Amino acid sequence: MTTDLRFRGASAGRKAAIVLIEILLASYALLIFYPLANMLLSSFKTTREILRFPFALPTKIDFANYVTVWVGKGFGRYFLNSLWMTGVSMAFVLLFGSMAAYGVSRYRYRLSTLVYMLFLSGIMLPLKAAIIPLFILMKNAGLVGKPLSVILIFIAMGLPSTVFILSGFMKAVPIDLEYAARIDGCSDWAIYRRIVMPVVAPAISLVTIYNAVPIWNDFFFPLVFLQNDRWKTLPVGLTSFFGQYSTDWSLLFTGLSIAVLPVILLYLFMAKYFIRGMTAGAVK
Amino acid sequence: MSGKDARKGLWIALFVLPGLAIVFAVILLPLFMSLFNSLFEWKQLLRGDFVGIDNFRRVFGTEPYRTRFFNALGNNLTWFVATMLVQNSLGLLFGYLLSRRMAGHEFSKRVIFIPVLFSIVAVGFLWGLYLRPNGLLNGFLKLLGRPDLTRAWLGDENLATFAIILVNIWRWVGFPSLVFLAAIDNVPTDCLEAAYLDGARETTVFGKIILPLIVPSITVITVLTIIGSLNVFEQIYTMSGLDGSPNFSTDTIGTLFYRTAFGSVDSGNPEIGIGSAIGVIIYVLTFGASIFSIASLGRREVEL
Numbered sequence: 001m002t003t004d005l006r007f008r009g010a011s012a013g014r015k016a017a018i019v020l021i022e023i024l025l026a027s028y029a030l031l032i033f034y035p036l037a038n039m040l041l042s043s044f045k046t047t048r049e050i051l052r053f054p055f056a057l058p059t060k061i062d063f064a065n066y067v068t069v070w071v072g073k074g075f076g077r078y079f080l081n082s083l084w085m086t087g088v089s090m091a092f093v094l095l096f097g098s099m100a101a102y103g104v105s106r107y108r109y110r111l112s113t114l115v116y117m118l119f120l121s122g123i124m125l126p127l128k129a130a131i132i133p134l135f136i137l138m139k140n141a142g143l144v145g146k147p148l149s150v151i152l153i154f155i156a157m158g159l160p161s162t163v164f165i166l167s168g169f170m171k172a173v174p175i176d177l178e179y180a181a182r183i184d185g186c187s188d189w190a191i192y193r194r195i196v197m198p199v200v201a202p203a204i205s206l207v208t209i210y211n212a213v214p215i216w217n218d219f220f221f222p223l224v225f226l227q228n229d230r231w232k233t234l235p236v237g238l239t240s241f242f243g244q245y246s247t248d249w250s251l252l253f254t255g256l257s258i259a260v261l262p263v264i265l266l267y268l269f270m271a272k273y274f275i276r277g278m279t280a281g282a283v284k
Numbered sequence: 285m286s287g288k289d290a291r292k293g294l295w296i297a298l299f300v301l302p303g304l305a306i307v308f309a310v311i312l313l314p315l316f317m318s319l320f321n322s323l324f325e326w327k328q329l330l331r332g333d334f335v336g337i338d339n340f341r342r343v344f345g346t347e348p349y350r351t352r353f354f355n356a357l358g359n360n361l362t363w364f365v366a367t368m369l370v371q372n373s374l375g376l377l378f379g380y381l382l383s384r385r386m387a388g389h390e391f392s393k394r395v396i397f398i399p400v401l402f403s404i405v406a407v408g409f410l411w412g413l414y415l416r417p418n419g420l421l422n423g424f425l426k427l428l429g430r431p432d433l434t435r436a437w438l439g440d441e442n443l444a445t446f447a448i449i450l451v452n453i454w455r456w457v458g459f460p461s462l463v464f465l466a467a468i469d470n471v472p473t474d475c476l477e478a479a480y481l482d483g484a485r486e487t488t489v490f491g492k493i494i495l496p497l498i499v500p501s502i503t504v505i506t507v508l509t510i511i512g513s514l515n516v517f518e519q520i521y522t523m524s525g526l527d528g529s530p531n532f533s534t535d536t537i538g539t540l541f542y543r544t545a546f547g548s549v550d551s552g553n554p555e556i557g558i559g560s561a562i563g564v565i566i567y568v569l570t571f572g573a574s575i576f577s578i579a580s581l582g583r584r585e586v587e588l
Contacts, residue, residue, distance in 0.1 A: 100299060100302075130318055156307055219521075
């Protein structure tokens with residue numbers, strides 16, 4: 001395309017500009033990679049080595065730190081807690097969200113706009129600002145300290161964007177498909193389950209990433225509701241770990257590596273999905 | 285109502301109600317409870333007398349709340365302005381450069397998005413270590429032979445907020461970059477080709493064609509920046525602590541709100557009345573500023 005900047009055949013001034021831009025982008029890539037590489041390398045060094053020779057390579061690769069943090073300091077448990085709480089929350093976000101999207105996009109009735117707006121109101125309301133009444137409600141329901149409190153909040157966090165994105169896709173599913181299924185004797189549930197859901201499957205993968213990443217990373221609500229070490233999620237566990245071992249740099253870098261590496265590994269294989277999913281709400 | 289209509293109504297209820305119940309209980313009900321609670325006096329978790337807008341008056345006019353509140357609000361404003369100026373301009377630049385598909389653009393695109401996936405907590409702690417007086421950044425400056433430039437980045441009242449904002453930009457700049465990239469990729473190629481054939485300069489093409497056509501994505505990024513700037517919390521919590529050290533210089537509405545809601549530094553007790561009032565103020569600011577920017581930027585949108 002003519003809008004592409006190609007080095008070959010360009011004028012001298014343009015070549016210089018291209019080189020400059022490439023240097024800029026490469027420097028930025030370095031600004032992202034180096035702090036991560038240093039974190040990883042530091043996890044194999046002793047605190048003394050980190051402080052005296054911050055740029056040196058580790059003298060030996062020893063996973064003892066990782067065993068200590070994962071087993072001894074409870075990161076394995078934090079990791080599993082994050083995993084299952086995110087999983088359960090996402091299952092219900094997708095189930096209730098797709099059902100609601102179906103209910104507002106595939107039927108004509110007077111209240112459909114109102115129902116849609118009620119769901120959407122959650123997109124612009126900062127849920128953190130409601131922490132006092134949420135805390136009172138959860139306390140009265142006896143849920144403070146129980147994972148269900150955080151799971152309910154995560155589901156509510158995910159529903160507005162899920163309804164917003166999925167109902168857009170569901171509106172585009174041809175009504176003829178539905179008529180054909182109805183003639184074959186399908187119930188409304190079967191149409192939702194067997195006709196509409198398979199058609200919008202690509203959108204399901206989008207909303208999954210769009211919501212799972214913020215839920216996995218959420219700190220505020222687990223901080224308020226899950227103070228018991230047994231149910232701490234990874235971000236909250238990391239926080240108490242930093243409070244406890246604030247001068248043991250070697251362990252701190254190991255904990256950070258454990259928190260960050262799985263995300264990078266997953267991203268290596270699914271970069272395209274992550275980019276499309278995370279920007280799904282902001283890109284048409 | 286015929287039997288068919290009743291059946292349809294039942295199906296709709298079945299599909300919509302589970303989700304609606306959760307959204308109502310967790311989002312809408314607490315919103316109204318915040319409004320309601322902010323109008324009462326509170327003794328710990330017990331609601332006292334109706335006091336009207338007294339809590340709001342105390343936030344805006346009574347010490348220590350007034351100083352704390354306006355200090356925090358000022359920092360949120362700094363967050364918004366700095367993020368718009370640095371992060372979103374840089375994002376627009378990256379998005380534009382990546383849209384020109386030079387060698388390695390796919391790689392750059394993937395790389396700048398990596399930190400977007402990290403939790404604020406992990407990024408905050410990582411850079412918190414690097415920015416300590418004996419951390420990596422000062423080590424790097426010494427390596428360059430400029431020990432005079434080393435600072436206590438998070439310990440200096442004049443630097444701490446900006447240091448934390450820069451860390452947040454490091455984490456998040458990939459997001460606006462790729463949103464702008466997607467918007468620029470959507471500009472019809474024949475428009476751009478025609479302009480180039482007419483001999484238009486790069487700056488003209490960018491200013492007169494690309495920029496007007498990507499206003500919708502600028503609106504989205506602006507609204508998200510408003511919401512993000514008013515909700516800053518984890519960044520402060522992990523890098524300078526709940527009190528917004530040093531000397532409240534990094535305090536934000538989010539951390540102030542948390543302290544008032546769950547036992548404040550100033551009194552040691554949770555203050556539900558004042559806390560609810562601050563919560564309502566956060567709602568109003570977020571909602572108002574978002575609506576305002578949607579309305580004012582919406583008028584600048586161009587259709588082809």
